[in-house]
Amino acid sequence: MIKNxxxxxxxxxxxxxxxxxxxxxxxxxxxxxxxCSLLDEGIFNKCDGCGIKDICGEIDQMVDNYVDKTTKVVDNFTFE
Structure with missing residues (x-):
């Protein structure tokens, strides 16, 4: 059984x-x-001073890298 x-x-x-x-x-x-629930819930109003700021930045970079690696243009179309 797969657990979520x-x-x-x-x-x-x-x-x-x-x-x-x-x-x-x-x-x-x-x-x-x-x-970020810390920002959404008003615990912090910005990321400065947050102890996990660097980890969040790495996650954002990981997402960008994943999108770059898994997205490719297969063809271009021109409408005239």
Whole structure:
């Protein structure tokens, strides 16, 4: 059975499932988008001073790289 959870149980305790994290990031490139609950909930009003700012920046770069690698132009059309 496939579970749709970000954490899995192991003998050592709970571990994060990279597949779920990767799918969430990939799915954000379709009709979704990435956001920050810290900003949305008003905990921060900007990213400066946030302890995970660098990680968020890397995620944004990863999304851009994924889109670049998986998007290609197959043909060009000209309408006259």
């Amino acid at each position: 959870e970000i954490k899995m149980k192991s003998q050592e305790g709970e571990i994060f499932d990279k597949k779920q994290i990767a799918l969430a990031i990939r799915n954000s490139t379709f009709n979704d988008e990435l956001g």
